[in-house]
Amino acid sequence: MPKLKTKRSAAKRFKVLGGGGIKRTKSHLRHILTKKSRKRKRNLRGTTMIHPADKALVKSMLPYA
Template identity: 45%
Template sequence: MPKMKTKSGAKKRFSLTATGKVKYTQSGKRHGMIKRTTKQIREHRGTAILFKTDGDNVKKYFLPNG
């Protein structure tokens, strides 16, 4: 049986923390920033943690390596 592969789209978008939570980069920062408030821009800075149920779905894509 061949090796199971990680979904390449998932490895580009998500990463796992040491405790097993799923971390992702926040969306909405590429273009059209002039119509967003400074509060929106500030709150979408950096990374965030997915909710547990969503993270469980994403972990299925990381199955061989996560």
């Protein structure tokens, strides 16, 4: 069986943690920022964990996960 290729777009967006969790960055902080409140933009900073429903899909894109 051949080796599985990693989806490069997914590898740039997700990081696999030691315990098996997958973290991601939050979206909606790239443009059209003037109409978003300070609180909303502040809460979009940083990273969060992916939703459990999406875990299988992300793991299929990252063979090393």
